[in-house]
Amino acid sequence: MTAAVAIARGDDDYPAALLDLPEPPAILWRIGSLDLLQGPVVAIVGTRQATLYGERVTREIAGALARAGASVVSGMARGIDGVAHVAALDAGGRTVAVLGTGVDIAYPPSHRALHRRIATSGLLLSELPPGAHSHGGSFPQRNRLIAALARLTIIVEAPIKSGALITARHALDLNRDVGVIPGPIDAPQSEGSNLLFRDGAHPITSAADALSLLGLTPAARTLIDPNDPDQRRVWQALRAGPADLDTLCHRAALPVQRCLAAVTALELNGSIECALTGEVRMR
Structure with a gap:
């Protein structure tokens, strides 16, 4: 150290x-x-x-x-x-x-x-x-x-x-x-x-x-990883509007763990946000 x-x-x-x-x-x-x-x-x-x-x-x-x-x-x-x-x-x-x-x-x-x-x-x-x-x-x-x-x-x-x-x-x-x-x-x-x-x-x-x-503005949105099909499915599912995790899993036709992993990756790169209510939405 x-x-x-x-x-x-x-x-x-x-x-x-x-x-x-x-x-x-x-x-x-x-x-x-x-x-x-x-x-x-x-x-x-x-x-x-x-x-x-x-x-x-x-x-x-x-x-x-x-x-x-x-x-x-x-x-x-x-x-x-x-x-x-x-x-x-x-x-x-x-x-x-x-x-x-x-x-x-x-x-x-x-x-x-x-x-x-x-x-x-x-x-x-x-x-x-x-x-x-x-x-x-x-x-x-x-x-x-x-x-x-x-x-x-x-x-x-x-x-x-x-x-x-x-x-x-x-x-x-x-x-x-x-x-x-x-x-x-x-x-x-x-x-x-x-x-x-x-x-x-x-x-x-x-x-x-x-x-x-x-006095800050949100970081510019980063494109989804084109090599990650789960991220693409979650992104497409959110085009229909914000959703809680259960609804998003249903829309994206993904099991909870894979959906949550994609949501986490997209949130970290600034593409989406998870509201305090639990709602997931595009930035």
Whole structure:
């Protein structure tokens, strides 16, 4: 793994966005290029106990933002954070992980492979020195960095005591935009995030909403793979209009697994989108 590099406050390459904090870190450590902080930066954070709905929505929105050129920032935790990082990387985009440990430590251990991917093609940041393990306040502390780096912070699912709400509060205090994915009013995972609407958070009901808040346009649609007959059948089936997965499988005359694989490939290349409702449609 590449060695960690120290950045001191006052250095030319110190991230300017962090200077908006009341107490910017005196020293940051990085693995990867700070160029990923140039251009639009969006934070996507949420609960470690994500629902299938939360994971699906995160993949859709993080992938769309990454394809449109935004850097996706998160905390590499289990649940929503990890899904956001993976979706950005799988879309061929950029992602930044702000850690509550030293940049050379993969935490949680189950994210070792993700840590390696980000170290290779993304950016790892921490105010803790290499080799440092997490302590009681390190994760809440790193949340303020996530909020400061991003022009927009999107909360996908956050229970009442979720650390993602700390990130949202920091973002609001810094006069950054905060967006929230609406969740069921009786779902514990969305209880805290839904309350943010009272504070003026923007409802994010589609990837288009998030792109609009950043002033971005969707990535240009990519042609389907001419050598993949399943992609062609799904594409032709969608010419009849948007459909849920069951309807799409019926129209395309494909078994669910093959249909889902084709849908995933077409979504990743920007040809189609999966709405929060589960509806699949052409872009």
